[in-house]
Amino acid sequence: MLDSQVKPQERxxxxxxxxxxxxxxxxxxxxxxxxxxxxxEVTAYLVEAGGKRLRPxxxxxxxxxxxxxGPYHLHLAxxxxxxxxxxxxxxxxVDESAMRRGRKTANLLWDNxxxxxxGDYLFARSFQLMTETGNLRVLGILSNASATIAExxxxxxxxxxxxxTTEEVYLQVVRGKTAALFSAATQVGGVIADRPExxxxxxxxxxxxxxxxxxxVDDLLDYWGSDAxxxxxxxxxxxRKLTLPVIKTVAAGDExxxxxxxxxxxxxxxxxxxxxxxxxLMNKHGALEETRQEALRWSARAKAAMMxxxxxxxxxxxxxxxxxxxxxxx
Amino acid sequence: MLDSQVKPQERxxxxxxxxxxxxxxxxxxxxxxxxxxxxxEVTAYLVEAGGKRLRPxxxxxxxxxxxxxGPYHLHLAxxxxxxxxxxxxxxxxVDESAMRRGRKTANLLWDNxxxxxxGDYLFARSFQLMTETGNLRVLGILSNASATIAExxxxxxxxxxxxxTTEEVYLQVVRGKTAALFSAATQVGGVIADRPExxxxxxxxxxxxxxxxxxxVDDLLDYWGSDAxxxxxxxxxxxRKLTLPVIKTVAAGDExxxxxxxxxxxxxxxxxxxxxxxxxLMNKHGALEETRQEALRWSARAKAAMMxxxxxxxxxxxxxxxxxxxxxxx
Numbered sequence: 064m065l066d067s068q069v070k071p072q073e074r075x076x077x078x079x080x081x082x083x084x085x086x087x088x089x090x091x092x093x094x095x096x097x098x099x100x101x102x103x104e105v106t107a108y109l110v111e112a113g114g115k116r117l118r119p120x121x122x123x124x125x126x127x128x129x130x131x132x133g134p135y136h137l138h139l140a141x142x143x144x145x146x147x148x149x150x151x152x153x154x155x156x157v158d159e160s161a162m163r164r165g166r167k168t169a170n171l172l173w174d175n176x177x178x179x180x181x182g183d184y185l186f187a188r189s190f191q192l193m194t195e196t197g198n199l200r201v202l203g204i205l206s207n208a209s210a211t212i213a214e215x216x217x218x219x220x221x222x223x224x225x226x227x228t229t230e231e232v233y234l235q236v237v238r239g240k241t242a243a244l245f246s247a248a249t250q251v252g253g254v255i256a257d258r259p260e261x262x263x264x265x266x267x268x269x270x271x272x273x274x275x276x277x278x279x280v281d282d283l284l285d286y287w288g289s290d291a292x293x294x295x296x297x298x299x300x301x302x303r304k305l306t307l308p309v310i311k312t313v314a315a316g317d318e319x320x321x322x323x324x325x326x327x328x329x330x331x332x333x334x335x336x337x338x339x340x341x342x343x344l345m346n347k348h349g350a351l352e353e354t355r356q357e358a359l360r361w362s363a364r365a366k367a368a369m370m371x372x373x374x375x376x377x378x379x380x381x382x383x384x385x386x387x388x389x390x391x392x393x
Numbered sequence: 394m395l396d397s398q399v400k401p402q403e404r405x406x407x408x409x410x411x412x413x414x415x416x417x418x419x420x421x422x423x424x425x426x427x428x429x430x431x432x433x434e435v436t437a438y439l440v441e442a443g444g445k446r447l448r449p450x451x452x453x454x455x456x457x458x459x460x461x462x463g464p465y466h467l468h469l470a471x472x473x474x475x476x477x478x479x480x481x482x483x484x485x486x487v488d489e490s491a492m493r494r495g496r497k498t499a500n501l502l503w504d505n506x507x508x509x510x511x512g513d514y515l516f517a518r519s520f521q522l523m524t525e526t527g528n529l530r531v532l533g534i535l536s537n538a539s540a541t542i543a544e545x546x547x548x549x550x551x552x553x554x555x556x557x558t559t560e561e562v563y564l565q566v567v568r569g570k571t572a573a574l575f576s577a578a579t580q581v582g583g584v585i586a587d588r589p590e591x592x593x594x595x596x597x598x599x600x601x602x603x604x605x606x607x608x609x610v611d612d613l614l615d616y617w618g619s620d621a622x623x624x625x626x627x628x629x630x631x632x633r634k635l636t637l638p639v640i641k642t643v644a645a646g647d648e649x650x651x652x653x654x655x656x657x658x659x660x661x662x663x664x665x666x667x668x669x670x671x672x673x674l675m676n677k678h679g680a681l682e683e684t685r686q687e688a689l690r691w692s693a694r695a696k697a698a699m700m701x702x703x704x705x706x707x708x709x710x711x712x713x714x715x716x717x718x719x720x721x722x723x
Contacts, residue, residue: 098565099547153513157506176487179509180546183483183516187539190520194532202524202532209517216510217429235428 071383075120078380082123082137083116089141093188105169105181109148118248119144121381125252125266128377135196135255142205143248145189150212150244152182157220158302201251208247215239224329226313226321228305234275242274249273261371268368269381276361277388282306283354284391286345297338303328307357311350312341320344355392362389401713405450408710412453412467413446419471423518435499435511439478448578449474451711455582455596458707465526465585472535473578475519480542480574482512487550488632531581538577545569554659556643556651558635564605572604579603595701599711602695607718609688612636614721616672617681627668633658637684638675645678685722692719 069077076083091110096102119140126136154160155168156175162168170178186209193205219236222228249270253263285299286308299306305328313324323340326332345351365385372378399407406413421440426432449470456466484490485498486505492498500508516539523535549566552558579600583593615629616638629636635658643654653670656662675681695715702708 096544096547099544099551101547101551102544153509156509175505176550177547179483179487180543180550182513184540184543184547186513186516187536187543190536191533191540194529194536197529199524199527199529203521206517206520206524210514210521213510213514213517214426214429214432217426217431217507217514220506220510221429221431232428 071380071387072115072117072120075124075380075384076116078377079120079123079127082127082140083120085137086116086119086123086140086144089137089192090144093141093145093192094185096184101173101177102181102184105152105173105177106148106185108169108172109152114147116144118147118244121245121248121270122252124377124381125249125270126256127252128372128375128381129253129256129258129262129266131252131256133255135198136252138192138196139201139205139251139255140248142189142192143244143251145185145192146205146209146212147244149182149185149189150216152178152185154216156182157216196255198255200254204247204251204254208243211239211243213239215243222305224303224331225305226324226329228310230307230310233305233307233310237275237278238271241278242271245274245277246270265368265371269365269385272361272365272368273385273388276358276365276385279307279354279358279361280388280391283308283351283358286342287351287355287392300327300338300341301333303331307354308345308350309341311353312345312348315348315350316344358389358392362386401710401717402445402447402450405454405710405714406446408707409450409453409457412457412470413450415467416446416449416453416470416474419467419522420474423471423475423522424515426514431503431507432511432514435482435503435507436478436515438499438502439482444477446474448477448574451575451578451600452582454707454711455579455600456586457582458702458705458711459583459586459588459592459596461582461586463585465528466582468522468526469531469535469581469585470578472519472522473574473581475515475522476535476539476542477574479512479515479519480546482508482515484546486512487546526585528585530584534577534581534584538573541569541573543569545573552635554633554661555635556654556659558640560637560640563635563637563640567605567608568601571608572601575604575607576600592702595698598698599695599715602691602698603715603718606688606691606695606715609637609684609691610718610721613638613681613684613688616675617685617722630657630668630671631663633661637687638680639671641680641683642671642675642678645680646674650674688719688722692716 094103094106094110122140122143123136126139152169155170156178160168161171168178169181190206193202196202215236216239218232218239222232222236246267247270250263250267253266282299285306286296288296309324309328313321316324323344327337327341362385366382369378369382369385424433424436424440452470452473453466456469482499485500486508490498491501498508499511520536523532526532545566546569548562548569552562552566576597577600580593580597583596612629615636616626618626639654639658643651646654653674657667657671692715696712699708699712699715
């Protein structure tokens with residue numbers, strides 16, 4: 064029996080437990096390497112980190128929602144998780160991160176070299192896995208998503224600390240870093256089940272909008288604060304990231320405020336009290352509330368897309384999951 | 394008219410000029426990025442570097458040798474070059490290189506972050522290109538090659554500065570860093586032309602053996618010396634790489650010699666005269682000559698494989714190319 068008080072993600076995990084066990088088995092099998100023992104060392108550490116496996120769950124849920132009864136949703140779910148893990152490994156090198164999910168990062172435990180090369184290995188393994196499905200459209204979708212992810216990361220790198228960053232560029236970065244893999248994860252579930260184009264499109268739209276809402280909420284909580292995320296208020300501020308709350312506040316500010324943002328974000332000259340001042344400017348211009356509205360709009364789009372699909376327990380769970388993403392803001 | 398005094402690689406380039414122009418066009422088109430201007434900056438720099446384009450030429454040559462008359466050998470050639478370029482970008486980060494082909498490396502001109510992420514972008518673009526061929530076997534071959542390359546790089550990382558490295562491990566590293574892409578490059582030419590399995594296998598064997606001979610020669614010239622390669626004698630020694638000449642010399646040495654290798658390779662404590670002493674030990678144990686013989690054996694295998702294919706101008710050129718690789722040693 065499913066308990067309605069349980070978070071939607073946990074209910075999904077419970078409902079999809081047999082498939083996710085199979086996916087985890089496939090991940091463990093393909094993360095190994097016959098020749099290079101460093102690879103299973105690093106990958107085992109990542110597997111044990113116990114990520115939420117949200118992306119592969121989206122693929123399995125979408126495939127089941129579409130009535131798929133073949134074996135390849137497992138390969139696609141593992142593919143999606145491999146792409147995600149490879150991206151995390153490379154991100155930690157690029158961001159010079161020391162911690163992720165409360166544990167030391169691989170680049171710190173081993174070195175940047177291992178993170179770069181093991182990430183490459185996982186990318187290659189992900190392409191092997193998706194090739195095994197024999198479905199060329201799926202290959203197109205996932206290779207396009209991989210290009211969008213890398214493009215978004217480069218864009219984020221060059222937009223970093225640049226006050227000229229627009230909301231449009233922010234959206235492209237968000238599509239790259241989060242939504243491209245969400246939308247590919249849900250879309251391939253419909254494609255592998257050979258569903259009509261309108262349903263495949265609805266699954267893509269759901270994943271895209273869910274991913275964007277998810278990332279906007281994440282960026283908002285960095286200033287809004289939350290007990291649940293484990294993020295500290297102001298991490299993005301200290302890292303001088305141009306996220307939506309900052310972009311909106313900069314755009315609404317006068318010359319004096321602009322000078323403040325230039326100092327703290329572009330020059331990185333931050334003092335005690337700067338974060339508090341930044342928050343007061345955000346509140347003054349209503350930027351946090353506007354950002355929240357933006358997240359709610361994307362979440363509404365995700366829900367509308369899902370409503371295009373026939374009603375089922377799985378569909379309702381995906382709608383709940385979407386509601387839950389923005390519920391963190393209320 | 395082709396001049397027989399011209400190097401085989403230049404004759405190949407002349408003969409394949411129309412296709413290679415098309416490949417270069419495809420490379421330029423797909424290296425671009427609509428959203429992230431840093432990507433074309435870095436990739437244009439790499440394209441201008443004017444690499445020899447040996448790998449894509451192998452694909453075009455193999456496809457033409459097999460009588461292929463479709464358009465997809467161009468996509469496969471560009472794929473192979475993208476995988477190669479992505480690998481170079483990541484290698485330069487891993488090796489902390491400052492120079493390649495006599496020019497500053499991208500990680501030095503921009504930063505390691507750009508090299509990692511633009512490399513990822515090229516990997517993703519390579520998978521898009523190969524997916525466009527619609528040939529699942531080709532996708533399997535190239536995704537397997539990508540995994541072997543990454544595995545070989547990790548193996549090289551962990552084997553670095555380790556005197557216990559065996560000739561077997563060396564061969565695996567060489568397959569990863571060089572031969573896997575050579576063999577995939579030639580094999581896919583036969584697959585796309587739908588040739589019988591024996592010919593596809595012969596093309597694989599040729600690329601594999603050519604790649605291994607090529608790398609062994611490269612590693613040998615680092616001690617043997619050469620005017621043509623632009624490498625300085627002793628670069629690998631200073632970087633403490635376990636290449637075949639060192640592995641053979643260490644294996645043949647006594648306790649005193651072992652202590653020397655431990656100091657210079659494992660501890661990295663190198664003094665004036667150490668390179669000369671290393672060379673004298675190599676000569677004493679005949680390691681350079683044995684390494685040369687090993688390269689000649691692989692070259693003979695490459696030639697034998699090519700002889701399995703029907704005679705043609707293209708086949709003879711590929712045989713000449715193979716002869717030329719080891720001719721640098723005479």
